[in-house]
Each structure stands twice: as C-alpha cells, then as structure tokens.
Amino acid sequence: MQRHGDREVWLTTPPIPLTTAEMDGVYGLPYARAPHPSYGDARIPAWEMIRFSVNIMRGCFGGCSFCSITEHEGRIIQSRSEGSILKEIEEIRDKVKGFTGVISDMGGPTANMYRMTCKDPEIEKVCRRPSCVFPDICKNLNTDHSDLIQLYRKARAIPGVKKINIASGLRYDLAVRSPEYVKELVTHHVGGYLKIAPEHTEPGPLSKMMKPGIGTYDRFKEMFEKAAKAAGKKLYLIPYFIAAHPGTSDEDMMNLALWLKRNGFKADQVQTYLPSPMALATAMYHSDRNPLRPIRREGSETVFSAKGLKQRRLHKAFLRYHDPENWPVLRDALKAMGRSDLIGPGEHQLVPAWQTTGGMGKADKPGADRPKPGKTFYTQQAGKGRRTPAKAGKPTGRAR
Numbered sequence: 001m002q003r004h005g006d007r008e009v010w011l012t013t014p015p016i017p018l019t020t021a022e023m024d025g026v027y028g029l030p031y032a033r034a035p036h037p038s039y040g041d042a043r044i045p046a047w048e049m050i051r052f053s054v055n056i057m058r059g060c061f062g063g064c065s066f067c068s069i070t071e072h073e074g075r076i077i078q079s080r081s082e083g084s085i086l087k088e089i090e091e092i093r094d095k096v097k098g099f100t101g102v103i104s105d106m107g108g109p110t111a112n113m114y115r116m117t118c119k120d121p122e123i124e125k126v127c128r129r130p131s132c133v134f135p136d137i138c139k140n141l142n143t144d145h146s147d148l149i150q151l152y153r154k155a156r157a158i159p160g161v162k163k164i165n166i167a168s169g170l171r172y173d174l175a176v177r178s179p180e181y182v183k184e185l186v187t188h189h190v191g192g193y194l195k196i197a198p199e200h201t202e203p204g205p206l207s208k209m210m211k212p213g214i215g216t217y218d219r220f221k222e223m224f225e226k227a228a229k230a231a232g233k234k235l236y237l238i239p240y241f242i243a244a245h246p247g248t249s250d251e252d253m254m255n256l257a258l259w260l261k262r263n264g265f266k267a268d269q270v271q272t273y274l275p276s277p278m279a280l281a282t283a284m285y286h287s288d289r290n291p292l293r294p295i296r297r298e299g300s301e302t303v304f305s306a307k308g309l310k311q312r313r314l315h316k317a318f319l320r321y322h323d324p325e326n327w328p329v330l331r332d333a334l335k336a337m338g339r340s341d342l343i344g345p346g347e348h349q350l351v352p353a354w355q356t357t358g359g360m361g362k363a364d365k366p367g368a369d370r371p372k373p374g375k376t377f378y379t380q381q382a383g384k385g386r387r388t389p390a391k392a393g394k395p396t397g398r399a400r
C-alpha cells in the first residue's frame with residue numbers, strides 16, 4: 001500500500017503460479033465461448049480476434065521494460081497439459097459457431113515459451129533477475145522447444161482442423177536455438193507473414209527495453225528465409241519498432257531509419273512510446289533514471305526520454321522517413337545534427353533535397369515499389385482506415 005496525499009494505492013499480492021493441473025482446471029471450466037448476451041448483435045472486435053484462438057500458457061520471463069505482462073502474469077511460465085489444449089480445440093470445432101477449420105492462434109503472452117522453465121526450481125524461487133533472457137539467455141533456462149513442436153503436430157492432426165496459425169509474439173532469440181522449431185513454424189503455421197518485434201536496432205534503446213541486439217534478428221531472418229525456401233513458400237517478416245522509448249536519442253532514431261532504408265523497409269503505421277502502468281520503462285520516463293542499474297555513490301544512470309511533442313514527432317518521422325510530409329522536419333533535424341550528408345538522392349541518403357507538394361506523390365507511395373521475397377513493406381490498406389497485414393506477395397500494413 002502506498003499513500004498519495006489523502007488516498008492510498010493498494011497492490012494485490014502477486015499470485016502463486018498455477019500448476020499444470022490447476023491450469024487445466026481453470027481452462028476446463030464450462031465456458032459459454034460466446035460474448036455476453038448483453039452485447040446483442042454488436043460486433044466485438046476483441047471477440048473476433050479470440051473466438052478461434054487457444055491459450056496454451058500464462059506468464060513471461062522476457063521482462064521487456066515497456067510491457068507489464070511479467071508483472072500481471074508472473075515470470076514463471078504456467079503451461080496447460082497437451083490433453084487439455086487438444087480437448088479445447090475439439091470443443092471449438094464442435095461448439096463454436098462459424099468455425100471453418102482454422103485456429104487463429106495457439107499461444108499466449110509469447111508464442112514459444114511453452115513449458116520453458118528454470119532448470120532448478122529452488123533457484124527459480126529466489127532468483128531476482130527481472131528477465132531470464134536479458135542481457136543474455138540464462139544458462140539455467142531450459143529453452144527446449146520439443147514439447148511445443150509435439151503439441152503443434154498433434155493439434156494439426158485433429159480431424160476437422162485445416163490450419164493452425166501462430167499469431168502470438170515470437171521470442172526469436174529463443175527460436176534461433178531450435179532450427180527444428182523454426183522449420184515447423186514456417187512450414188505449417190505462418191500464412192504469408194510473421195510479425196516479430198526487434199523494437200529497435202541501436203544498443204542504447206535496446207538495453208533500456210531489455211531486448212536482444214539486432215544481430216539476433218538477423219540470425220532469425222536467415223533461418224526464416226531458409227526454412228521458407230525449403231518449404232517452397234513466399235513469406236515475409238514484419239518487424240515492429242518503437243519510436244521515442246526512454247533511452248532513445250535523435251541519433252538512435254536516425255540510425256534506425258538508415259537501417260530501415262538499407263533493408264528496404266517502409267513502415268506505414270508506427271508506434272510511438274507511451275508510458276503505461278506497471279511497466280519499468282514508465283519509471284525511466286518519469287524519473288529520468290535507470291532502475292535497472294544499481295544506485296552507486298556517484299548516483300544512478302540518467303536516462304533521456306523524448307517528452308516534448310516536437311521531439312516525439314521527430315522520432316516518429318524517422319520511422320517514416322519515406323513520407324514526403326516528414327521530409328522538411330527530417331532535413332532540419334539532420335542539418336542540426338551535422339548530418340546534411342544524409343540529404344540527397346543517393347541510396348545511402350535518407351531524404352531528398354527536393355520536396356513534393358500536398359502529401360505523398362504517386363512515385364513516393366510505399367506501394368510504388370514491390371517487396372522482394374523476404375523483405376517487409378507496409379502500405380495503408382484501402383477502406384475505412386483499417387490497417388491489416390496483407391497476404392503474401394502484397395504490401396502489408398502494420399497492425400498493432
């Protein structure tokens with residue numbers, strides 16, 4: 001309990017992680033698997049998303065500082081039994097109206113932490129590390145994907161199930177440890193595109209986010225493309241990035257934009273960081289300090305956060321360097337940063353010196369180019385502002 005003026009904030013005690021039997025008990029309750037009748041015929045987007053999806057576990061040991069899932073669900077992974085999950089898929093097949101044979105997701109807070117635990121339960125009880133995978137994957141962490149692979153295979157074999165998509169966020173730093181898992185995923189469970197979240201390319205912001213370095217993304221991309229080629233499929237990776245996260249300088253965003261350009265990515269819909277309750281990055285944002293670093297005699301580490309509207313817009317503009325509307329502000333910023341060399345028509349340059357008028361001209365539209373296999377490309381989809389990833393071979397929009 002923490003007093004604030006004449007009020008108090010109460011935090012409930014974190015729950016003890018559930019055992020597999022308890023998880024099965026919870027998920028085996030006779031749910032109606034339908035929206036509450038009070039909604040009537042109203043369309044409920046959240047329901048559309050989850051009606052054919054299956055939760056296989058709770059918890060996350062990633063500890064990404066901008067996310068509070070670890071605080072909500074715990075760092076210890078709580079997995080359901082195979083039998084309980086397969087039974088639920090059969091129930092969806094038999095009872096949920098409109099099922100066409102496609103399970104839209106089989107995952108949880110992450111796609112691939114099923115049954116991953118600390119090798120020693122006694123150490124796990126007392127370990128105070130906020131993440132089992134940052135700054136490196138802990139040597140005590142079991143990263144075996146074989147239970148998950150078996151589960152995918154058994155789920156695919158259920159009569160009446162045509163396809164099982166994996167739409168939960170993939171921890172690619174774990175996935176690279178299992179080529180067999182990447183092959184299984186790519187061959188059977190990715191339809192057109194796979195969304196993953198490197199979140200940034202630069203070590204400064206990545207270390208504040210508690211995310212792996214961009215080298216791990218490159219390794220995963222290589223494995224992904226190799227597996228897609230072997231499966232004879234045209235697949236695309238969609239990487240997500242965050243602008244203006246605590247610890248991000250203008251130069252970091254410029255370097256990210258240069259990386260995007262070098263790799264042929266043009267993000268359409270992008271995300272600018274917002275502090276949210278219970279996330280560690282929120283403490284960084286409001287205190288300008290890094291709570292991950294112990295306070296030494298000389299004081300804790302100062303963390304810069306872009307807070308003013310102008311600078312936050314600049315950080316976002318770097319992510320959308322290809323949009324002519326952003327060119328004036330980017331040119332001004334590059335000049336102020338002493339990087340006028342990045343203004344011009346060259347492949348290595350970020351924005352041209354010339355300007356189109358009135359928004360994006362035909363030649364500037366992201367859809368004017370077509371992606372090469374293995375590249376990600378985003379455009380806005382037509383129709384009522386809906387932005388969803390398109391099918392393989394077509395430009396995609398960022399849905400987040």
Ligand code: SF4
Nearest residue numbers: 118127132138140141
């Ligand atoms: S010892 Fe390692 S694997 Fe075990 S809980 Fe701690 S960080 Fe996670």
